[in-house]
Amino acid sequence: MRDLTFCSALHGEEHIRLRQLLTHVQYDGHSTIFHEAEEADYVFNVTSGSVKLYKLLGDGRRQITGFLFAGDFLGLALNLTYSYTAEAIEPVTACRFPRQKLERLFDEFPRLEKRMLGMAVDELAAAQDQMLLLGRKTAKEKVASFLLMLARRQEHRGVNDAAIEVPMSRSDIADYLGLTIETVSRTLTQLRKEATISLKDNKHIEAIGLSMLEDLAEGL
Template identity: 55%
Template sequence: MTVFDYDRVSKLAPAVARERSEASPCAACTVRGMTICAPLDSNELAQVSALMTSVELQAGAPLFDEGEDAGNVYNLTSGTLKVYKLLPDGRRQVTGFLFGGDFLGLATQDTYAFSAEAVTSCLLCRFPRHKLEDLMQRMPKIEQRLLSIASNELAAAQEQMLLLGRKTAREKIASFLLMLAKRAKQRGQPENPVSVPMSRTDIGDYLGLTTETVSRTFTQLKQQGIINLMPNHQVKLARCEELEEIAGGY
C-alpha cells in the first residue's frame, strides 16, 4: 500500500510521525522489488538512500492532509494506510488502501490532492519531492518506474469505479476481500486467511456502503459458510470459488 522491527512505535506522541535515526534499512527491505527502488543498482540505491528519512506512524496518525504543501513523497514499507477525500458536506470518500511497497504523495500541483492516514502502525521512506525530481533527471529508471506505478493506480481507480457504480453490496464485499488476498500474495504474505485491518466504516467509505450494510454483508457471508471471521482482523476465505462467483469473476 523486513528483518527489523516495524512494530516499534513511539508511545509518547501517538498522533505524530516520528523520524528514525538508524542506518538505512534499504539493504534488508523485503518489499524493495515493489518500490521505486526496484530497478536500481547498488550505487544508484545509495544515492536514493541518501535522500531518504524513515518515518513511523501509529494507527490513526495522519501522514498528510488534503491541501497541505506537497513537499515530500513516500514509499510505504510496512503497514496499511488509507487515502481519502472529504466532500463539502463533511462526508468522506476513501479512495484507496495502501500496503507495503506502495508509493504516494506525488502531486501535479503544489498541494496534496487527498489525505493519508495510518490504519495500522506504519513505516515509510520519505523523500523531499524536489530532490527526488532532480534525481529522476539523472536516473531515468526511477521515472519509468513511477510511470508503471501510475498505470497500476489508474487500473485500481477504474476497478473502484466499477465497484461503486455497478455492483451490489454483496458483490462489493466479495470483490474487496479478493482484492486484499491478491495484494497480500503480491507482497509474499498469506492470502488466506486474509488480513482485514481496516474498520467497517473505512470499508464502507471505500465501497460506497453504510457501516451497517458492510457489517450485515460480512455476517451473511459468514452464516452461509463462505467466509469465517477470525481473531486479529483475519478473514478466512472458506469457499473461494463461490466468493469469486459472487464478485463476478474478479
C-alpha cells in the same frame, strides 16, 4: 518475494543516490501522514503497516480512495498539493523522499521516472476498477471484491496465510465501498451464513474458497 520498495531492484548508482535522499519516518495508528490540499513536499514508500487515503465532501461524507500496505507508494501527485488525505490505520513505517530532489534525480536517471510512470498507470487501472465497483456493483459484490482485493495484495506481498488480514474498521470499509457500516456488517454476516467466509475475529477473515468470492465479485 516481490520487490517491496521503490528503492530495491535498482542498480548501484541509482540505489545509492536514492538512499541519500530518504528519511525513515514512523506514524502511530490514526495519525495523519498528510492532508488534502497541503503542499506536496514529500513522497513516501510504505515499509510496514497500512494506510488509508480519503477525500471529504463539505458536510463530512467521506470516500476512501485506496488502502496502502508494505511496498506501496504514496503521494505520487506531482502537483503542488496532495489531492487526498493519508492516514495511518495501524502503526506505519515509511521511507520519505523530498519531492523536488527526487524529481531532479529523475533527470539524471530516467529509469526512475519510467518506474514512477508505471506505478501511476497501475494505480489508474485500479482506480477504474474501483469506479466500476462503486457505480455498478451490489453491496454483496462490493464486499466480495474488497475481500478478494485484500487477499490478492496480501499474496502479492508474499504473506502466506489462509486468513485475510483486515486491519481497517467497518467504517473504513464502508467508506471505501460506498456503503454504510451497517450494510457492511450485514453483508459479512450473510457471507458467513452462506459459508462463503468464516470470521475468525474482526481483523481476520478466512475465505472458504477464493473462487466463490471471484464469482460473487463479478456478479456471476
